[in-house]
Amino acid sequence: MxxxxxxxxxxxxxxxxxxxxxxxxxxxxxxxxxxxxxxxxxxxxxxxxxxxxxxxxxxxxxxxxxxxxxxxxxxxxxxxxxxxxxxxxxxxxxxxxxxxxxxxxxxxxxxxxxxxxxxxxxxxxxxxxxxxxxxxxxxxxxxxxxxxxxxxxxTLQQITADTGSLRIGEPEQFRSMKIVDTQVFVVMDFHYYDDMKDKWIIIDWKTGGESEDDRQQLALYAYYIQQKYDVALEQIDVYNEYLLTGQRKKYSYTTFDIDNILHTFQRSVLEMKKYQADIFTNEPVDFxxxxxxxxxxxxxxxxxxxxxxxx
Structure with missing residues (x-):
């Protein structure tokens, strides 16, 4: 309720x-x-x-x-x-x-x-x-x-060709995980598991240009899949599909990349907490x-x- x-x-x-x-x-x-x-x-x-x-x-x-x-x-x-x-x-x-x-x-x-x-x-x-x-x-x-x-x-060619071997995840759904004591929200555009390749595939559709934040944001998605399904990073492939140009960019992540996004998360949370007047109620500081x-x-x-x- x-x-x-x-x-x-x-x-x-x-x-x-x-x-x-x-x-x-x-x-x-x-x-x-x-x-x-x-x-x-x-x-x-x-x-x-x-x-x-x-x-x-x-x-x-x-x-x-x-x-x-x-x-x-x-x-x-x-x-x-x-x-x-x-x-x-x-x-x-x-x-x-x-x-x-x-x-x-x-x-x-x-x-x-x-x-x-x-x-x-x-x-x-x-x-x-x-x-x-x-x-x-x-x-x-x-x-x-x-x-x-x-x-x-x-991505669409693979979906239409191999539906029988793919387990499609629900797109654009709010997902969350706990890192330390903080609820972390993750909204992936699309993901699926390919039985034939034993791979988890994450897709992020982009209607604009490439951003320097893309790789780090997608590292968080890879970490979510790794934690939720208890799989190795080698089993996770991540792609940006840049729809304006038709280009596709693949990312593979290592433990170094995951450590980096977790470090960013930790520093970010500390910075956010500076704006809490009360850490228990999340009352903000003055405007x-x-x-x-x-x-x-x-x-x-x-x-x-x-x-x-x-x-």
Missing amino acids: FEITPYPTFSWSFSRHKSLTSCSRKYGYEYYFAHNGWLSYNVEPFHQHVYRLKKLQSMPILFGQIVHHLIEQTITSYIQTGQVASVAELVNRARGQLNAAFIDSTRHVDLWRQKPNKFYMMQEIYYDGRLNPELVHDYKERLEAVFENFLQSE EDFEKTSDAWRCKGCNYKELCSQF
């Missing part, structure tokens, strides 16, 4: 770590001050405001979420029916969802303000009042490319103690820049 608590439960994830390293004020908004902001009563308007801003979706984020969701649906449908959607079908579905987000953002603003978790609000429209035509054109062109590359990807970043370029695309200009 869902319970309303005054403070959020402390946990760790790679995305939470990245938020803190980019800007501790953003980290405060995201993981503390948005808490209970979804409630319509017995909550301060400030928390409701922060929560609304947390739900803003920029075009790159929205685009990635829609593509990931349609890929998940396509794989699930293939497993159930043996049929794979065409590029045209996937593009049409994606355009429909993008159009729905645009309509919500322009015609249903009041509904979004009341229920920001039920309606879309695009970040660009919220702050600029419009979508840049060049941005719209760019992402329309990307749609066909990402779905063509997905349907031609080595002013969450420092703003000194990197002004980070603020341009931040959901919370409206609030930071006020404080």
